[in-house]
Amino acid sequence: MKRYKYYILAGIFAIFLTILQIFISRSFIEKDKGYVFIAERAILKGEHIKEEDVKRIQVYGISSTFTIDENKICINDIQEGTILANEMLCDMPPEKDLRVICLPVDKSRCPFAILSSSDTINVFIMPDNKSISIYESAWLDKVLKELGISYDSESDIGFMIENLEIADLGTYESSNYSISIKVPKLIDKLFAFIKGHCTIEIILP
Numbered sequence: 001m002k003r004y005k006y007y008i009l010a011g012i013f014a015i016f017l018t019i020l021q022i023f024i025s026r027s028f029i030e031k032d033k034g035y036v037f038i039a040e041r042a043i044l045k046g047e048h049i050k051e052e053d054v055k056r057i058q059v060y061g062i063s064s065t066f067t068i069d070e071n072k073i074c075i076n077d078i079q080e081g082t083i084l085a086n087e088m089l090c091d092m093p094p095e096k097d098l099r100v101i102c103l104p105v106d107k108s109r110c111p112f113a114i115l116s117s118s119d120t121i122n123v124f125i126m127p128d129n130k131s132i133s134i135y136e137s138a139w140l141d142k143v144l145k146e147l148g149i150s151y152d153s154e155s156d157i158g159f160m161i162e163n164l165e166i167a168d169l170g171t172y173e174s175s176n177y178s179i180s181i182k183v184p185k186l187i188d189k190l191f192a193f194i195k196g197h198c199t200i201e202i203i204l205p
Contacts, residue, residue, distance in 0.1 A: 034063030126158035
């Protein structure tokens with residue numbers, strides 16, 4: 001009978017040791033648990049990285065120090081699935097000679113509700129060639145050439161100015177909303193001209 005007691009005690013002790021080993025192993029595993037952040041999409045040089053562009057994955061043995069900072073931009077192109085690091089980002093270059101202009105936008109034709117400050121938009125411009133004089137047409141062709149925008153007044157409906165950053169979203173202006181965008185000096189002059197001679201459409205990239 002005493003022998004069975006020893007067997008029982010030995011079994012209990014073995015179970016105890018097994019549980020203790022499992023507990024210690026889990027403690028080490030939890031201690032080594034970390035996370036890395038990977039790109040959910042291909043991100044181009046100069047782009048901002050937003051929360052929806054990043055996926056956090058649990059790993060063991062390392063812990064990422066990557067921080068999402070929308071005030072910084074990518075130094076180089078980043079492929080989808082790349083593990084992200086802070087060294088891949090840099091501060092935005094200072095804005096040189098950028099001006100803020102306001103465009104009235106027909107609320108029935110622009111998805112205003114899904115826009116936010118710092119988003120980018122494209123602006124499609126359709127000139128009214130009948131109201132543009134020969135001198136004005138020559139000036140327009142010169143400006144568009146400087147901007148690298150292709151436009152033929154004889155055959156093209158209009159032209160696109162791409163990736164304009166939103167500075168602010170206004171409120172109602174009678175039946176319209178207003179959107180303020182950041183533009184260089186030359187595009188500022190172009191918009192000052194086209195407001196009286198063109199139809200403007202806001203298009204999301």
